[in-house]
Amino acid sequence: MPRGYAGRVATTTRVAVIGANGRMGSQACQAVEAAEDLELVGRYGRGDDLGDLGGAQVAVDLTVPDSSPEVVAHCVDRGVSVVVGTTGWDDARLDDLRARLADHPDVGVLIAPNFAIGAILMMRFAAQAARFYESVEIVELHHPAKVDAPSGTAARTARLVGEARREAGLADVPDATAHDPDGARGARVDGIPVHSVRLRGLVAHQEVLLGNPGEMLTIRHDSFDRESFMPGVLAGIRGVADHPGLTVGLEHYLGLA
Ligand SMILES: NC(=O)c1ccc[n+]([C@@H]2O[C@H](COP(=O)([O-])OP(=O)(O)OC[C@H]3O[C@@H](n4cnc5c(N)ncnc54)[C@H](O)[C@@H]3O)[C@@H](O)[C@H]2O)c1
Numbered sequence: 091m092p093r094g095y096a097g098r099v100a101t102t103t104r105v106a107v108i109g110a111n112g113r114m115g116s117q118a119c120q121a122v123e124a125a126e127d128l129e130l131v132g133r134y135g136r137g138d139d140l141g142d143l144g145g146a147q148v149a150v151d152l153t154v155p156d157s158s159p160e161v162v163a164h165c166v167d168r169g170v171s172v173v174v175g176t177t178g179w180d181d182a183r184l185d186d187l188r189a190r191l192a193d194h195p196d197v198g199v200l201i202a203p204n205f206a207i208g209a210i211l212m213m214r215f216a217a218q219a220a221r222f223y224e225s226v227e228i229v230e231l232h233h234p235a236k237v238d239a240p241s242g243t244a245a246r247t248a249r250l251v252g253e254a255r256r257e258a259g260l261a262d263v264p265d266a267t268a269h270d271p272d273g274a275r276g277a278r279v280d281g282i283p284v285h286s287v288r289l290r291g292l293v294a295h296q297e298v299l300l301g302n303p304g305e306m307l308t309i310r311h312d313s314f315d316r317e318s319f320m321p322g323v324l325a326g327i328r329g330v331a332d333h334p335g336l337t338v339g340l341e342h343y344l345g346l347a
């Protein structure tokens with residue numbers, strides 16, 4: 091156990107990682123093990139019985155969109171706060187989770203669409219810029235093993251941008267497309283066109299393109315390695331118990347909201 095100031099024994103937080111054999115989960119286990127103030131007490135893969143989560147105080151969910159609601163419900167019902175990196179948390183799922191958390195007022199859940207500091211800043215900058223531009227489109231680019239599209243980050247960015255445009259009283263983005271039988275104009279999330287690229291060699295990347303007559307602003311973020319997510323995972327673990335209820339976005343723990 092680590093020693094704190096004046097030789098006192100500092101307390102550690104007991105952590106369980108669910109989805110521990112995946113690309114993110116395995117790296118999160120390493121990050122927790124390397125942190126002096128955290129203790130990894132449980133690693134769970136698909137099919138494992140989560141039980142009492144090894145006595146964890148905080149769980150990290152890095153599974154898949156189909157599993158995440160059940161995993162999070164299991165933790166919340168046992169009074170364990172959860173840091174959720176898994177995507178797929180649409181409004182209906184968030185509403186269900188809020189209702190569940192109402193019965194567990196001391197439990198915190200952080201839904202973090204992206205743990206990388208640069209991606210969080212990209213989302214904030216895009217929301218700030220949104221009211222100044224007629225056009226906006228999002229291009230997200232990821233590794234081809236990703237199971238969901240659009241990415242959680244792109245969906246969150248689109249919602250933040252859409253909200254900022256509504257508050258500013260902007261009209262819909264201009265688009266004369268009348269014939270698009272193959273869906274070449276991408277998906278629409280909150281009125282914002284979103285395009286998903288899946289390409290061997292990529293990890294996680296996004297561009298927000300904002301256009302006005304005669305100019306374009308591009309806000310781009312690149313995660314070249316999953317190590318970019320780990321400081322955010324650790325910040326989430328350290329903060330979640332102090333933020334009871336549901337929080338969407340790590341920016342709320344970082345003074346960036
Ligand atoms: N928030 C972020 O910054 C961030 C960053 C990267 C990935 N992600 C998201 O995290 C999730 C995981 O990504 P990945 O690339 O590690 O995927 P992955 O497929 O490599 O890992 C997911 C793992 O979860 C396991 N799993 C599925 N259901 C489970 C269950 N019920 N219990 C225990 N384990 C279960 C799978 O077997 C797999 O090993 C995805 O939703 C992805 O979009 C978020």
Ligand SMILES: O=C(O)C1=N[C@H](C(=O)O)CCC1
Pocket residue numbers: 177203204205232236237240241242243244293294
């Ligand atoms: O690799 C993934 O999968 C990622 N998922 C998140 C998303 O969908 O936005 C975050 C970036 C990486």
